[in-house]
Amino acid sequence: MNNRTKFGLVGKDISYSFSKKYFTEKxxxxxLKNLKYYNFDIPxxxxxxxxxxxKEENFRGLNVTIPYKQSILKYLDDLSADAKEIxxxxxxxxxxxxxxxxxxxxxYGFTNAIKPLLNAQTKNALILGTGGASKAIAxxxxxxxxxxxxxxxxxxxxxxxxxxxxxxxxENHQIIINSTPLGTSPNTERKPEIPYPFITKNHxxxxxxxxxxxxxxxxxxxxxxAIVKNGLEMLQLQAEKSWEIWNS
Numbered sequence: 001m002n003n004r005t006k007f008g009l010v011g012k013d014i015s016y017s018f019s020k021k022y023f024t025e026k027x028x029x030x031x032l033k034n035l036k037y038y039n040f041d042i043p044x045x046x047x048x049x050x051x052x053x054x055k056e057e058n059f060r061g062l063n064v065t066i067p068y069k070q071s072i073l074k075y076l077d078d079l080s081a082d083a084k085e086i087x088x089x090x091x092x093x094x095x096x097x098x099x100x101x102x103x104x105x106x107x108y109g110f111t112n113a114i115k116p117l118l119n120a121q122t123k124n125a126l127i128l129g130t131g132g133a134s135k136a137i138a139x140x141x142x143x144x145x146x147x148x149x150x151x152x153x154x155x156x157x158x159x160x161x162x163x164x165x166x167x168x169x170x171e172n173h174q175i176i177i178n179s180t181p182l183g184t185s186p187n188t189e190r191k192p193e194i195p196y197p198f199i200t201k202n203h204x205x206x207x208x209x210x211x212x213x214x215x216x217x218x219x220x221x222x223x224x225x226a227i228v229k230n231g232l233e234m235l236q237l238q239a240e241k242s243w244e245i246w247n248s
Contacts, residue, residue, distance in 0.1 A: 016211060048068075060093075090104055
């Protein structure tokens with residue numbers, strides 16, 4: 001282990017964060033008493049360089065969450081091939097000479113969390129939202145050989161607007177993935193505006209949100225008989241992948 005002891009999460013309004021609790025407990029379990037994980041809650045990405053200023057030699061790694069997975073790229077020295085292709089980063093490794101290298105471990109997390117649910121009938125997916133997380137989802141689906149379309153409020157050449165979704169579109173897309181923050185605690189009653197009655201038992205509804213455990217989106221899909229899964233396992237898997245990268 002090198003002598004760098006600081007880790008942290010960069011994001012906005014992240015007091016609820018999964019990462020800090022996860023890694024603090026992990027360090028305790030591994031008896032790594034000198035390691036510390038902090039939340040860096042910054043109002044805008046322009047504050048990121050000041051966060052590291054004079055402190056780089058203590059940092060070993062960072063996680064990045066909403067809304068900075070794309071805007072943080074301009075501050076990094078290099079990117080892994082996957083992160084470069086996606087254009088979004090959720091893990092940063094600080095090298096011994098203080099270079100910041102960006103990775104995307106969301107791909108690993110999502111791929112391995114959804115794989116057990118897939119079958120020969122799951123051919124197409126709808127990705128709700130077009131933020132940084134949606135890019136990793138699209139990349140994973142491509143690797144899994146699953147077609148996908150984005151659903152958003154703005155016109156997108158590879159996608160639909162929310163109000164365009166109909167029975168035929170829902171039937172043709174057996175996986176529906178919520179990559180928006182809609183439904184996150186404390187605003188748990190919110191959900192993406194999609195025609196839930198067209199969801200069937202042949203559908204998989206996957207929500208990147210893990211708090212609450214069952215979002216309004218998952219509740220509605222479950223009522224229709226769909227297989228549902230929240231984002232907790234994906235988060236655990238991507239966190240473990242980050243830890244592996246920081247220690248490599």
